[in-house]
Amino acid sequence: MDGSDLPGDGVVRLATDLASVVASVVDPEIPVLTIADLGVLRSVATEDGHVVVTITPTYSGCPAMRQIEDDIGSALLREGVESFEVRVSHNPVWTTDWISEVGIRKLSEFGIAPPTGPDEVLCPRCEADRPRLVAWFGSTACKALMVCSSCGEPFDYFKQF
Amino acid sequence: MSDQILSGAPQGTPVVDLDPRLRTLLSHADDNMVLAQRLGEWISRAPELEIDIALGNVALDHLGVARSLYTHAGELEGAERTENDFAMRRTEREFLNLLLVEQPNGDFAQTIVRQVFFDVYQGVLWGDLAGSDDETLAGIAARAGKETAYHHEFSTSWLIRLGDGTEESHFRSQRAVDALWRFTAELAAPYPDSWRAAIDDLLARAGLLAPEDPYQRSGGREGYHTEHLGFLLAEMQWMDRTYPGMEW
Numbered sequence: 001m002d003g004s005d006l007p008g009d010g011v012v013r014l015a016t017d018l019a020s021v022v023a024s025v026v027d028p029e030i031p032v033l034t035i036a037d038l039g040v041l042r043s044v045a046t047e048d049g050h051v052v053v054t055i056t057p058t059y060s061g062c063p064a065m066r067q068i069e070d071d072i073g074s075a076l077l078r079e080g081v082e083s084f085e086v087r088v089s090h091n092p093v094w095t096t097d098w099i100s101e102v103g104i105r106k107l108s109e110f111g112i113a114p115p116t117g118p119d120e121v122l123c124p125r126c127e128a129d130r131p132r133l134v135a136w137f138g139s140t141a142c143k144a145l146m147v148c149s150s151c152g153e154p155f156d157y158f159k160q161f
Numbered sequence: 162m163s164d165q166i167l168s169g170a171p172q173g174t175p176v177v178d179l180d181p182r183l184r185t186l187l188s189h190a191d192d193n194m195v196l197a198q199r200l201g202e203w204i205s206r207a208p209e210l211e212i213d214i215a216l217g218n219v220a221l222d223h224l225g226v227a228r229s230l231y232t233h234a235g236e237l238e239g240a241e242r243t244e245n246d247f248a249m250r251r252t253e254r255e256f257l258n259l260l261l262v263e264q265p266n267g268d269f270a271q272t273i274v275r276q277v278f279f280d281v282y283q284g285v286l287w288g289d290l291a292g293s294d295d296e297t298l299a300g301i302a303a304r305a306g307k308e309t310a311y312h313h314e315f316s317t318s319w320l321i322r323l324g325d326g327t328e329e330s331h332f333r334s335q336r337a338v339d340a341l342w343r344f345t346a347e348l349a350a351p352y353p354d355s356w357r358a359a360i361d362d363l364l365a366r367a368g369l370l371a372p373e374d375p376y377q378r379s380g381g382r383e384g385y386h387t388e389h390l391g392f393l394l395a396e397m398q399w400m401d402r403t404y405p406g407m408e409w
Contacts, residue, residue, distance in 0.1 A: 060225025060301075060308060061218065090229065091300025093307075136315050137215035141222060141308075145211070161307050 019044040021075050022053055028067045029140055032106045035068055039098025042089055051076060051084035056094045059141040059161070096161045112143065113157040121157050123148035131155070183234055184257065186298065187247065188382055189286070190230035191258035194248055195390070196279065197224035198397050199266055208269055215315050219276070222308045229301045236297075249401035253384075253391045260381040261344040263390040270323050270333035274341055276316035278348060281359045283309045285352045317363055324367025335369050342372045347379035 022044050023036035035041045035055065042054040053072050057065050069086045076084045096115035099107075104114045113121045113131075122129055128150030136159075138145035143156040179187070200220035207213035231244035261279060266272045287306030293299040323330040349356035364371055380386070401407065 057225075057229075057304070059222060060229060060305060061221030061223070062225065063221065089300075090233075090304070091296045093300050093303045135211040135215060136311055137211075137218040139214075141218045159311065 018046070018051060018076070018079065018081065021079055022072055025068065025071045025075050027064055028071070029062075029064045030107070030110065030112070032110045033099075033103050035072075037100050037103030037106065039094060039100065039103075040068065049083060051081050052087060053084065054087045054089050056089050056092075058094050061141050064140075094161070096158065107158060111155060113146070113155060115158045115160045117160055118144075118157070121146065123151060123153065124155055125153050126151040131157075180238075182295070183238055186230050186234040186237065188257040189290075190227045190234060190247065191256045192262050192279075193223040193230070194227035195256070195258045195393065196262040197221070197227060198393055199262065199264075200272075202266055203272065212269075216272075219312050219315065222305075222312065226301065226305045226308075230298075233297050233301065245401065249398045253386055253394055255384060256386065256390060256394070257382050257384060258386075258390075259344070259348050260378060260387055261341065261348050263381075263387060263393060264341060264344065265389055267337065267340070268333055270330065271337035271340065273316055273319045273323060274334060274337035276312065277320045277363060278341060278345055278360070280309055280313040280316050281356055281363070282348050282352070284313055284359075285355050289352075320363060320369075321367045324364070324369040331368065334367065338364070338369055339372050339374075342374070343376055343378050346377040347381060350379075 023034060023041055025035050027033045027035065027038055027040075030038075038058070040055050040058060042056050043052075045052050045054075053076075055065075055068065055072075065088075072086050073084065099115070107114045108124050111124050113124050116122075118133065120129075121131055123131055126148060128148055131146040131148050134145040134147055134154070136144050138156050142158060142161065144159050145154060146157045147154045197220045200216050200223065203216045203220075204213065207216055227248070228244045231247040234247060235242045235244065259279075261275060264271075264275060266275075283305070287302045287309055290302035291299050291306060293302065320334065323334040325331070345356075345360075346353075361371065378387070
C-alpha cells in the first residue's frame with residue numbers, strides 16, 4: 001500500500017516495504033480489519049536502521065492494543081528487523097472518522113454496522129433501518145448491541161467515537 | 162516513630178512534596194484505577210448479562226485511562242517508575258483518589274449512584290483537561306471524554322429507571338444517594354456549580370432527593386482514606402507484592 005492511503009492527519013513517513021508489512025497487521029478482535037484500515041497506524045519510520053512504529057490507541061480500555069503492539073513486533077521480526085520500537089501517540093485522539101472507506105465496507109461485510117451515528121444504523125444483514133438498541137456496551141468497548149426490527153437478528157454496531 | 166503512633170499520625174510515605182503536575186496525574190490515575198478495581202468486582206455477579214458486560218467495559222475504560230496517566234506520570238517524573246510501580250507498589254497513604262471511588266459496590270443501586278456522581282464529575286473534568294498545555298494529558302483527556310459520554314448514558318439511564326421504578330428500587334436508590342452524598346463535596350470541589358446543577362436535574366428526573374444533611378468527608382486527595390481502600394489495595398496488590406517482578 002501507499003502511505004498516502006493512511007487515514008488521519010496525513011503526516012506519515014513510511015519506509016515503504018516495512019510499512020506495508022506493519023500495515024497488514026490485523027485487529028485481533030475484528031480480524032477482517034488491518035491496523036491501517038482502522039486508522040490506528042500513524043507512521044512507520046526508520047532512524048539509522050532503527051524502525052519506529054507509531055500507533056494511536058482507540059478506546060482506553062481496548063485490550064487489543066497490547067496484542068497489536070506484540071503483533072507489530074512479530075511481523076517485523078519475521079522480516080529480520082531486530083531493532084525496533086512501538087510508540088504510542090495520544091494526541092491527536094483517534095476517531096472512528098479515521099477508519100478507511102475500505103475498512104467501513106469490510107465492517108459491514110463482517111456483520112458489524114459501521115459507525116454512522118445511532119439514528120442512521122442499518123441492519124448489516126437485511127439493511128432495515130431503526131433497529132432496537134439493546135445495550136450501549138456489547139462484546140467489546142467499541143461496539144453496542146442492537147436487534148434488527150425487521151429480520152429480528154441481533155448485531156453489533158461500531159459506536160461513533 | 163512511637164510518638165507518631167501514639168499521636169495517631171498517619172503512617173507511610175508523605176505525599177506533601179510531590180511535584181504539582183505529578184500530583185495531578187496521579188490523582189486522576191488513582192481515581193480511575195480504584196474505580197476500575199471496584200467495578201471489576203461485579204464481573205459474573207451483575208443482575209443481567211448486559212449489565213455485567215457494560216460494567217466490565219466501563220471498568221476497562223477506567224483501567225486504560227489509569228494506565229495511560231501512570232505511564233505519563235512515570236515519563237514526567239523521570240525516575241523510571243512504570244505504570245505497574247505506581248499501581249502496585251504504593252501504599253494506601255500514597256494513593257490520592259477521591260473517597261467516593263473507593264466506597265464498596267453495595268447493591269446495584271449504590272454502584273449506579275456512585276457512577277452517576279463520578280461520570281458527571283469526569284464529564285466536566287475531561288473537557289477541562291483536554292485544554293491542558295501538556296499535549297499528552299490533553300490527548301488522554303479528550304479520548305476519555307468520549308468514553309465518559311457512554312458511561313454517563315449507561316449510569317444515568319439506570320438511575321432514572323431505578324429511582325422512578327418500583328417501590329423497592331426507589332428505596333434502594335434513595336438510600337444510596339443518602340449514603341454517598343457525604344463524599345460529593347470533595348468530588349465536586351473543582352466544579353461545584355456545574356456538578357450540582359447536573360445532579361439536581363438527574364435526581365429530579367429520577368424522583369430522588371438530595372439530602373439536606375450537610376455532613377461531608379474529604380481527604381482522599383491528601384492520602385487520608387476511608388477504611389475501605391486498604392482492603393481494596395491488599396487484594397489488588399498482593400500478587401505483585403508476593404512475587405515481585407512477576408510477568409505474565
